Amino acid sequence: MNKSINYGNWVPRNMIYFFLVVFLIFLIPTLFPISLVIKIILWVIAGIWLFPFTYMMYLYYYFSVNNKEIQYKIWDLVIQKLPWNGEGKALDIGTGAGALAIELAKRFPEANVWGIDYWGKGWNYSIQQCEENAKYEGVANQIVFQKGSASNLPFKDAEFDAIVSNFVYHEVRDTRDKRKLINESLRVLKKGGTFSLQDTFKNKRRYGITEDLIRQIKAWDIQQVNFIETVDEIPMPKLVKTELKTMGLLYGIK
Numbered sequence: 001m002n003k004s005i006n007y008g009n010w011v012p013r014n015m016i017y018f019f020l021v022v023f024l025i026f027l028i029p030t031l032f033p034i035s036l037v038i039k040i041i042l043w044v045i046a047g048i049w050l051f052p053f054t055y056m057m058y059l060y061y062y063f064s065v066n067n068k069e070i071q072y073k074i075w076d077l078v079i080q081k082l083p084w085n086g087e088g089k090a091l092d093i094g095t096g097a098g099a100l101a102i103e104l105a106k107r108f109p110e111a112n113v114w115g116i117d118y119w120g121k122g123w124n125y126s127i128q129q130c131e132e133n134a135k136y137e138g139v140a141n142q143i144v145f146q147k148g149s150a151s152n153l154p155f156k157d158a159e160f161d162a163i164v165s166n167f168v169y170h171e172v173r174d175t176r177d178k179r180k181l182i183n184e185s186l187r188v189l190k191k192g193g194t195f196s197l198q199d200t201f202k203n204k205r206r207y208g209i210t211e212d213l214i215r216q217i218k219a220w221d222i223q224q225v226n227f228i229e230t231v232d233e234i235p236m237p238k239l240v241k242t243e244l245k246t247m248g249l250l251y252g253i254k
Contacts, residue, residue, distance in 0.1 A: 005136045007099040008124050010071065010167065011060040019053035055239075062240050073234045074198070075100050078166050079107060081228070081251040082196035086111050088161030093150050093185055093197075094118075094168025098130030098143070104164065105139035113139075114160075116148045151175040155188045162194045167247070169199040170206055178206045179213065182250070183220060189254045198230065201248035210248070217250070224252035 026046035030039045063071055078100060084090070086108030092101035095115030105113045119126055127145050134140040148154045150165070150172050169181045182197065189195055200206060207213050210227060217225050230247040 005133050007097045010063045016056045023049040078164050078196045078198050084162040084194040090162040091160045093165040096125045098133045102137050105142040113143045115145045118149050150181050153188050158190045159188050163189050165197045193254050196251040198249045200246040202246040226252050
């Protein structure tokens with residue numbers, strides 16, 4: 001892979017740093033002459049914080065594009081399930097570092113692709129990063145990146161021929177009812193257009209029962225809706241599968 005291309009990692013580095021700092025806060029005092037009882041208490045507390053740090057590091061490794069490439073397999077699944085011929089306009093909602101939008105442009109050279117994201121402070125992504133990645137991948141002339149929210153897309157009704165989104169809706173802070181985000185995404189899709197949306201759709205607290213979710217989407221005058229669980233489609237280690245156990249893919253035709 002070109003070293004100039006940077007698609008980042010799903011595990012924010014600041015989260016890893018947070019767990020590490022807290023672990024060290026409780027561990028470092030045990031290096032000084034204090035009572036054994038207090039040392040034991042601090043060791044126990046430090047050990048408790050060591051677990052999430054180690055787990056996040058493990059996930060960071062497996063979500064690294066330079067290692068097992070699970071991120072690529074998940075992006076690929078989104079595009080595989082998109083029933084689109086590559087003609088017209090496509091939208092990637094929550095594009096992050098632009099990976100999915102760029103892959104769409106590479107696979108469909110006749111398509112025009114838009115990538116939209118809020119690029120909040122909690123993530124190591126930016127519009128400049130997206131544009132640089134598109135340039136290095138040779139598809140900068142096909143893609144437009146712009147800032148916007150998934151809860152209020154800055155596009156007209158029925159503007160796109162295809163829409164995709166990957167692991168985004170659950171991170172949108174200004175919309176508690178996550179089903180509204182799906183509806184807003186489908187608003188900008190043409191009748192007969194295609195969609196492939198991946199998120200934590202098996203999380204009942206966010207989306208309710210999956211069967212009810214599918215029925216509601218169909219009630220929005222959507223002619224075809226399919227659902228698969230991500231962990232059933234992609235080989236991955238058990239600990240990673242546990243982390244992604246609520247992840248699923250909704251795809252079909254409006």
